[in-house]
Amino acid sequence: MSTAKTLYDKVFEDHIVHKDESGSYLIYIDRHLVHEVTSPQAFEGLANANRPVRRTDCTLATVDHNIPTVSRKNFKSLDSFIKQQDSKLQVKTLEENVKKFDVTYFGMTDSRQGIVHVIGPEQGFTLPGTTVVCGDSHTSTHGAFGSLAFGIGTSEVEHVLATQTLIQAKSKNMRIFVDGPLNEGITSKDLILHIIGVIGTAGGTGSVIEFAGKAIEDLSMEARMSMCNMAIEGGARSGMIKPDEITFEYVKGRPLAPKGEEWDKAVKYWKTLYSDEGAFFDDDITIRACDIVPTITWGTSPQDALPITGAVPNPDLVEDPIKQSGMRRALEYMGLTPNVPFKEIPIDKVFIGSCTNSRIEDLREAAKVVKDHKKADTVKLALVVPGSGLVKKQAELEGLDKIFTDAGFEWREAGCSMCLGMNPDILDPEERCASTSNRNFEGRQGAKSRTHLMSPAMAAAAGITGFFTDIREFTYNKYEHTPVEIGFEDEELQNAVYAEEKELNVDNKITSDDKINDIPQRSSANATETVDVTKEVVGGMDPFTTLTGIAAPLDKANVDTDAIIPKQFLKTIKRTGLSSGLFYEWRFIKDSEGKDQKTDFVLNVAPYDKAEILVVTGDNFGCGSSREHAPWALKDFGIKSIIAPSFGDIFYNNSFKNGLLPIRINQETILSKIYPLAVQGSGVTIDLKNQQILSAKDGSVLVEHFEIEPFRKHCLLNGLDDIGITLQKEEFIKKFEENRKVQFSFLEGGSKLIAPIKGTKKSPYGNNAVEW
Numbered sequence: 001m002s003t004a005k006t007l008y009d010k011v012f013e014d015h016i017v018h019k020d021e022s023g024s025y026l027i028y029i030d031r032h033l034v035h036e037v038t039s040p041q042a043f044e045g046l047a048n049a050n051r052p053v054r055r056t057d058c059t060l061a062t063v064d065h066n067i068p069t070v071s072r073k074n075f076k077s078l079d080s081f082i083k084q085q086d087s088k089l090q091v092k093t094l095e096e097n098v099k100k101f102d103v104t105y106f107g108m109t110d111s112r113q114g115i116v117h118v119i120g121p122e123q124g125f126t127l128p129g130t131t132v133v134c135g136d137s138h139t140s141t142h143g144a145f146g147s148l149a150f151g152i153g154t155s156e157v158e159h160v161l162a163t164q165t166l167i168q169a170k171s172k173n174m175r176i177f178v179d180g181p182l183n184e185g186i187t188s189k190d191l192i193l194h195i196i197g198v199i200g201t202a203g204g205t206g207s208v209i210e211f212a213g214k215a216i217e218d219l220s221m222e223a224r225m226s227m228c229n230m231a232i233e234g235g236a237r238s239g240m241i242k243p244d245e246i247t248f249e250y251v252k253g254r255p256l257a258p259k260g261e262e263w264d265k266a267v268k269y270w271k272t273l274y275s276d277e278g279a280f281f282d283d284d285i286t287i288r289a290c291d292i293v294p295t296i297t298w299g300t301s302p303q304d305a306l307p308i309t310g311a312v313p314n315p316d317l318v319e320d321p322i323k324q325s326g327m328r329r330a331l332e333y334m335g336l337t338p339n340v341p342f343k344e345i346p347i348d349k350v351f352i353g354s355c356t357n358s359r360i361e362d363l364r365e366a367a368k369v370v371k372d373h374k375k376a377d378t379v380k381l382a383l384v385v386p387g388s389g390l391v392k393k394q395a396e397l398e399g400l401d402k403i404f405t406d407a408g409f410e411w412r413e414a415g416c417s418m419c420l421g422m423n424p425d426i427l428d429p430e431e432r433c434a435s436t437s438n439r440n441f442e443g444r445q446g447a448k449s450r451t452h453l454m455s456p457a458m459a460a461a462a463g464i465t466g467f468f469t470d471i472r473e474f475t476y477n478k479y480e481h482t483p484v485e486i487g488f489e490d491e492e493l494q495n496a497v498y499a500e501e502k503e504l505n506v507d508n509k510i511t512s513d514d515k516i517n518d519i520p521q522r523s524s525a526n527a528t529e530t531v532d533v534t535k536e537v538v539g540g541m542d543p544f545t546t547l548t549g550i551a552a553p554l555d556k557a558n559v560d561t562d563a564i565i566p567k568q569f570l571k572t573i574k575r576t577g578l579s580s581g582l583f584y585e586w587r588f589i590k591d592s593e594g595k596d597q598k599t600d601f602v603l604n605v606a607p608y609d610k611a612e613i614l615v616v617t618g619d620n621f622g623c624g625s626s627r628e629h630a631p632w633a634l635k636d637f638g639i640k641s642i643i644a645p646s647f648g649d650i651f652y653n654n655s656f657k658n659g660l661l662p663i664r665i666n667q668e669t670i671l672s673k674i675y676p677l678a679v680q681g682s683g684v685t686i687d688l689k690n691q692q693i694l695s696a697k698d699g700s701v702l703v704e705h706f707e708i709e710p711f712r713k714h715c716l717l718n719g720l721d722d723i724g725i726t727l728q729k730e731e732f733i734k735k736f737e738e739n740r741k742v743q744f745s746f747l748e749g750g751s752k753l754i755a756p757i758k759g760t761k762k763s764p765y766g767n768n769a770v771e772w
C-alpha cells in the first residue's frame with residue numbers, strides 16, 4: 001500500500017493522542033477559540049464538575065455575535081451599551097467565565113476584539129499545521145493556514161476546555177483542484193460560490209476538502225480564508241490549503257507567532273505539510289478556473305449559486321420532484337419570478353462584513369468600487385462592518401471609512417452583525433440584501449429576510465446601482481490605493497482604542513436585574529411537558545436502547561440548523577426549554593396582533609405533536625451552523641431519533657452528545673418503507689442493540705441493519721459521558737503534551753503571550769499568571 005499521505009492525514013496523525021480498539025481517535029487540540037453564544041453551557045458544565053480549563057494558553061475568547069456595531073465612543077459599561085437583555089446576559093456570562101477560568105479575552109473595549117475567525121489569524125494564534133476548534137461552524141476558515149480547523153458543538157467545547165482533546169473519527173479526503181488562473185477581477189468568493197454550486201451543500205459531507213491548484217496558490221491569505229470559511233457550506237467540516245511562502249509571510253511578526261529560532265523550527269515543520277505525490281483522495285474534483293465569472297446566489301441555500309449574467313432559474317425545467325418543490329419554495333420565499341435576469345432585480349440593503357469578507361482586502365475592494373459614487377436612493381441602508389477592531393483601525397488609517405461614509409454607506413464597529421442578526425442589525429421582512437456573508441438560509445438576516453451572497457465588490461456595486469450588478473460592467477475609478485502596513489509592534493494598535501478603558505468592565509457583574517426571559521414560553525402544543533433540569537448536570541445521559549414512538553414525516557432536503565432553531569433562541573445560557581423555538585418559522589405565523597399562531601406544520605398536528613422520531617426524506621438534515629441548540633430543541637420537544645438519508649456532520653455529532661440518535665438510511669428505503677408508515681401515523685421501533693428498525697404495529701423488520709460507529713453505540717447504550725471517558729486517558733494526554741513541548745515548542749505560550757491593555761498593570765481577564 002502506498003505510504004503517500006494527504007495534508008489532512010499528516011496534520012491528523014501528528015495530533016493523535018490515542019486510538020482505541022473501535023477505531024476512534026483522541027486528538028490533541030492546539031488552539032481553541034471561544035465566543036459568547038456556544039460557551040455558557042460548556043463553562044457551566046465545567047463549574048458543575050469542578051474542572052479547570054486544562055490549557056488556558058491554548059484558549060482565546062472574544063465577543064462577536066451579540067454585540068451592537070454602533071459606535072463605542074461613548075461606551076461606559078455593558079449594562080448601558082447592550083440594550084437587548086438576552087444578548088447582554090450572554091456577553092456578561094462570558095466575561096464572568098473568562099475571569100473565573102483565567103481565559104484570555106478580548107472584550108468590547110479592546111481593539112483586538114472581533115469575529116473569532118478574523119482575530120485568530122490576525123493575532124497569529126492560528127498557526128499552520130495546528131488543530132483549531134471553536135463552537136462555531138466557520139472555524140473551517142483557519143484551514144487556509146494548512147491547519148485542521150473545524151466547528152464543534154457546546155458539549156465538545158466543554159470537552160476541549162476540560163481535556164484539550166476531542167474524540168474524532170477520521171474523515172474522508174476530498175480534493176478540489178482549481179486548474180489554471182482565475183480571470184481578471186474574479187475573487188475567491190466567486191470561486192467558492194461556484195464550487196458549492198457544483199458540489200452542492202452536501203458534497204463535502206464526511207470529508208475534509210483540500211483546495212489546490214494554481215488559482216488557489218495565487219490567492220492571498222485573506223482570499224484563502226474566504227474559501228476555507230465556506231467549506232462548511234459545501235458540507236465539509238474543514239477546508240485546507242497547504243501552507244507556503246504566502247502563508248509564512250502572513251504569519252511572521254504577528255503577536256503570537258513564534259519568534260527567532262522557534263520561527264525557523266516552525267517553518268521547517270510547516271514546509272513538510274503538503275499532500276504527497278500519489279496520495280489517495282476519496283473524491284477528486286477538478287474545476288476550470290477560466291469558467292468562473294462573478295457569481296451570486298438566488299435561493300435559500302448557498303448551493304443556489306449562478307453567474308450574474310444569468311436569470312432566476314425555472315423549476316419547470318427540473319425533473320427531480322423533491323428538487324423541484326424545494327426550488328419553488330425557495331423562489332416563493334425569495335419573492336422571485338423565474339427567468340428574470342439577475343441584473344434587473346432591485347435590492348433594499350447591502351451588508352459588507354462577516355467572517356467570510358470583512359478583512360482589510362475585502363474592505364479595500366469594496367471601497368474601490370464605492371469611491372466617488374453615491375449609494376442609490378432606493379437602497380435603504382448599506383452597512384460596512386469590519387471583522388475586528390484592528391481591521392477597522394487599519395481601514396481608517398487608509399481612509400476607507402471616509403470613502404464609505406462619503407458615498408452614504410454606514411461605517412460600524414466590529415462584530416458578526418447582519419450576517420445572522422443576533423444583534424440589532426437585521427433586515428425587515430421581505431427586504432432583499434446584497435450580502436458578503438456566507439449563508440442565505442430562510443430567516444438568516446431577520447424573519448422573512450432575503451439574502452443574496454456575493455463578493456465585496458459586487459455587494460458594493462449593488463449599493464451604488466440599486467440592482468445586482470456585474471462588476472465587470474461597472475465603471476469605477478480603479479484608483480491607486482496605498483495600503484498602510486499595520487505594524488503589530490505599533491503600540492497604538494496593540495492597545496485599546498477607547499479613552500474610557502480604565503473605568504471599564506468594573507460593573508459588569510450579572511445582577512438580579514439580568515433575570516430575563518431568554519427563552520420564549522413553551523407553545524401550548526407542549527404545555528404538558530416538563531423540563532427535567534437534572535439533565536443539565538454534567539455527564540451521564542439516559543441510556544438509549546430501544547425506542548418505540550410516533551414517527552413524524554418531513555419531506556424536505558437541506559434542513560439547516562437555522563431552520564431547526566432560529567438565531568433568536570440562541571441567546572440562552574441554558575440547554576433546556578428550547579422546544580418552543582423548534583422549527584419556529586415553520587411552526588408559527590404571526591396574527592394581526594403580532595401573536596404566534598400555529599401553522600399546519602407536521603409537528604403541530606396530532607398525532608405528530610407527540611412524535612419521538614422524525615423521518616426525513618431529503619439529504620443533509622442539520623446542515624450549516626454548529627449550534628447544539630438544534631439537538632437540544634429537538635430533544636426538548638420529545639424527538640429522540642431522526643432517520644434521514646444524510647446529515648450535516650456537526651449536527652450528527654452533536655446529536656450523540658445529547659442522547660439523540662441520528663440514523664442514516666438510504667433515501668429509497670426511507671421512501672418505500674418508513675415514510676409511508678409515518679404518513680399513516682403508525683409507530684416505528686428502533687432497536688439500537690441490534691441496529692434494526694421495525695414497524696411498531698406488527699413488528700416486521702423495515703431496516704435489517706443500520707450503521708453506527710461502535711464507540712458511539714457503546715456510549716448511547718450505556719448513557720456514557722465523553723469527558724469522563726477521556727479523562728481516563730490522562731496518561732496518554734500527559735505523554736502527548738510532554739512530547740509536544742519538545743517537538744512543537746513553537747506552540748507553547750499561546751494566548752498567554754498576549755499583551756495587556758494599555759494603562760493597566762495586568763490584563764483584566766486572564767493572564768493571572770503574568771504580572772505586567
Ligand SMILES: CC(C)[C@H](C(=O)O)[C@@H](O)C(=O)O
Nearest residue numbers: 037135136137138625626627
Ligand atoms: C452561533 C454559531 C453556533 C453559528 C455557527 O456555528 O455557525 C453562527 O456563527 C452562524 O454563523 O450561524
Ligand code: SF4
Nearest residue numbers: 138354355416419420
Ligand atoms: S458566519 Fe456570521 S455569525 Fe457565524 S461566525 Fe461568521 S460572521 Fe459570525
